[in-house]
Amino acid sequence: MPTTIRIKDTTITPNLSVDCVIFGFDFTELKVLLIEREEGDFANEPDKPGMLALPGDHIYANEDLDQAAERVLKELTGLENIYLKQVKTFGNPTRMNNELDKKWMKFIRAEPDVRVVTVGYYSLVKLGQYKPEAASFARHAVWQPISEIPILAFDHNEIVNEALKSLRLKLKNEPVGFELLPKKFTLSQLQRLYEIIMGTEFEKRNFRRKILKKNILIPLEEKQVGVPHKAARLYQFDKEGYERATGENYSFTL
């Protein structure tokens, strides 16, 4: 855990936390970074895997919500200045009533019975950029495909679902997908990203016509290297075009 971020007042706000849905894309699947809880779940059976949960933490006394989310993200990934967006706040009074969750809370919290309201965030990171480290209260950190998310701790499944809805709405209204792609990419890779996030398939020609009309892509003179098939042209995002397109008239529907 980096020490620099501990300089500030680290008194926690016991009834307020942030939880982060960290999305990663590997050209095949959309994945979510989950952590395996270390203690409490199965203390008598140390070999049994702990429950999976979203990375999160309580908010420090003098910390803004976004700062708390940035801190959680940095602890797990080492990354800073990553796309991060508040999704929704979850405050069902029964959200921590599950027996396993209660047991775990007793193990790690000074005030396990305090009701916690949590602010959900999502962030987008390019896979391959780093390897996640487990947080202090976790055994492992794993990239789990979005189609294979098991039952998570607390109401974390609901938070993942809301984050995915929010990401879809964002992608429809802003050209935000490039956060999940390398700097240079092919149109097929971009199409795959849209298809996987939106959970739908696009007709290749339609997709290309529509996305090129947005004027948010710069065609490069370079082509892919080291691929078995015919190398495709590479593109990069046009930052200025992107800024122009992020207005209220941008829409991506096919």
Added chain:
Amino acid sequence: MPTTIRIKDTTITPNLSVDCVIFGFDFTELKVLLIEREEGDFANEPDKPGMLALPGDHIYANEDLDQAAERVLKELTGLENIYLKQVKTFGNPTRMNNELDKKWMKFIRAEPDVRVVTVGYYSLVKLGQYKPEAASFARHAVWQPISEIPILAFDHNEIVNEALKSLRLKLKNEPVGFELLPKKFTLSQLQRLYEIIMGTEFEKRNFRRKILKKNILIPLEEKQVGVPHKAARLYQFDKEGYERATGENYSFTL
């Protein structure tokens, strides 16, 4: 204040509140319901108007966030089952540092120095349906045009701005505007609603063609009555068409 909602545990959560941006539409302007703070601001000058603020309250110990927002809305408007949507949560540690706000907090709160994080909501109500009553801590409730919002208490201007952004995004992605219109309306009234919320003008023929293609309107055999100009046809929303249109492919851009 209705007594039914006081049956529950009314112990407040001192550092958590909800604030509601209640939008109303009168065919001319989009308005926001604001309350005038009663005490504290200018205790020595009782004739001077108090600062305007969004209606809000702390969250009760066993209350969900949505329930708290519903309660605030009901206290002010008497209305239930109104469109209500969580916008964003605001937790800047300095959001209550303004001297006037501090003074007011000291006047009305048992723990005025506790940092409060607030969950912002917006709701849509048809104007003319009721008259707002001032909340217990307010002198008056006023409908303020969105173009004439003064400096509000705390970070409430920021909350209004975020709510408006959220409403615009919603209107672009879902046919949600009917919440602000009477049951039967003309296409001109609907166009005016879109123009005022989006802050833009639409060409009349384009607007009609586009909105009718969505299949969310039922043309009625009735026409307007008591208007000085040629009476226009009335429409109502097609609930089933609306349900079909609320998917990820709905988009309203011109």
